[in-house]
Amino acid sequence: MWFFEDIEIGRRSDIGAYTFTAESIKTFAAKFDPQRFHLDEEEGRKSLFGGLAASGWHVGSACMSLLVANGQRAVKEATARGDKVAVSGPSPGFRDLRWIRPVLAGDTISFSSVIIDKRTSASRPGWGIVQSRTTGINQRGEEVYSITATGFVPLRGA
Amino acid sequence: MWFFEDIEIGRRSDIGAYTFTAESIKTFAAKFDPQRFHLDEEEGRKSLFGGLAASGWHVGSACMSLLVANGQRAVKEATARGDKVAVSGPSPGFRDLRWIRPVLAGDTISFSSVIIDKRTSASRPGWGIVQSRTTGINQRGEEVYSITATGFVPLRGA
Numbered sequence: 001m002w003f004f005e006d007i008e009i010g011r012r013s014d015i016g017a018y019t020f021t022a023e024s025i026k027t028f029a030a031k032f033d034p035q036r037f038h039l040d041e042e043e044g045r046k047s048l049f050g051g052l053a054a055s056g057w058h059v060g061s062a063c064m065s066l067l068v069a070n071g072q073r074a075v076k077e078a079t080a081r082g083d084k085v086a087v088s089g090p091s092p093g094f095r096d097l098r099w100i101r102p103v104l105a106g107d108t109i110s111f112s113s114v115i116i117d118k119r120t121s122a123s124r125p126g127w128g129i130v131q132s133r134t135t136g137i138n139q140r141g142e143e144v145y146s147i148t149a150t151g152f153v154p155l156r157g158a
Numbered sequence: 159m160w161f162f163e164d165i166e167i168g169r170r171s172d173i174g175a176y177t178f179t180a181e182s183i184k185t186f187a188a189k190f191d192p193q194r195f196h197l198d199e200e201e202g203r204k205s206l207f208g209g210l211a212a213s214g215w216h217v218g219s220a221c222m223s224l225l226v227a228n229g230q231r232a233v234k235e236a237t238a239r240g241d242k243v244a245v246s247g248p249s250p251g252f253r254d255l256r257w258i259r260p261v262l263a264g265d266t267i268s269f270s271s272v273i274i275d276k277r278t279s280a281s282r283p284g285w286g287i288v289q290s291r292t293t294g295i296n297q298r299g300e301e302v303y304s305i306t307a308t309g310f311v312p313l314r315g316a
Contacts, residue, residue, distance in 0.1 A: 028219075031219075031223065032219035032220065032222055032223045033219070033222050033223065033226055034223070034226055034227075034230075035226055048247065048248055049248070055219075055222070056249065056251075057215070057218060057219040057222050060215060060218070061186075061189075061190035061191070061213075061215040061219065062190065064190055064191050064213070064215050065189065065190045065191065065192070068191055068192055068193055069192075072192075089206065090206055090207070090257070090260075091214065091257065092256065092257060093214075093254070093255045093256035093257050093258075094255050095253045095254050095255070096251070096253050097251045097252050097253070097255065098250065098251035099248070099249065099250060099251050100250075100251075102248075
């Protein structure tokens with residue numbers, strides 16, 4: 001919902017929080033990451049994680065769900081104000097995803113993003129490339145997750 | 159299930175194939191990535207993807223499910239042969255995840271991994287660090303997904 005020109009390097013935004021219940025951890029794991037420490041409390045306690053631990057893909061997907069909800073909320077607000085709304089391009093991927101600490105059943109992770117770089121695209125006129133780092137912090141203030149993503153954002157003038 | 163000493167740089171393994179049905183694409187998206195081109199055929203057709211497209215997180219999670227199934231199968235086979243089975247450490251994360259082409263409803267993606275680097279860990283005695291690149295190819299032979307992952311693997315001697 002932002003145009004390239006509106007994006008400020010260093011700006012941080014809160015994205016929201018996600019609580020990982022034991023049930024949601026097991027449901028995700030059964031489908032996509034059926035390792036024993038993601039499926040069973042006792043196996044989790046015996047593992048290096050020290051408890052029933054969310055799949056890293058569950059953590060990443062939960063973060064994505066908050067990013068999307070946040071974007072949709074911002075579009076609604078911009079539309080209500082009568083602002084022109086930018087439509088981002090697809091993401092080509094990301095680098096430097098880190099699962100820093102386990103996310104255990106009952107943990108609430110708060111995510112925030114900061115813009116770390118922006119430049120205009122040489123190959124796609126009318127588009128800019130923006131890099132942001134999103135981090136997740138648990139209820140004890142410990143960083144558990146970080147991801148550096150690249151996205152295409154339209155230029156206002158284009 | 160491999161020990162560090164058994165791992166050969168350049169070795170490629172087939173991991174299996176995953177078919178993305180329209181229903182599975184929408185179910186994942188509704189929960190974790192509710193963008194319109196992941197939820198509705200017509201919106202997908204109108205988008206840059208050109209059809210109902212799987213969330214990139216769905217593609218990554220599906221690949222993970224095959225990696226886990228593959229690992230569990232290998233453990234079973236090794237156990238049946240009476241081989242000692244190595245237990246890998248948790249993954250600290252990855253770099254260079256790329257969504258190269260859209261994955262559309264009906265696509266079947268075949269995944270394979272190749273070992274690209276191995277070294278012993280300086281900080282964790284008894285462990286090695288192995289880098290592998292996993293790629294996904296669609297039914298037309300086009301690369302759609304790639305991820306470079308780092309994992310801890312125990313030394314046989316430790």
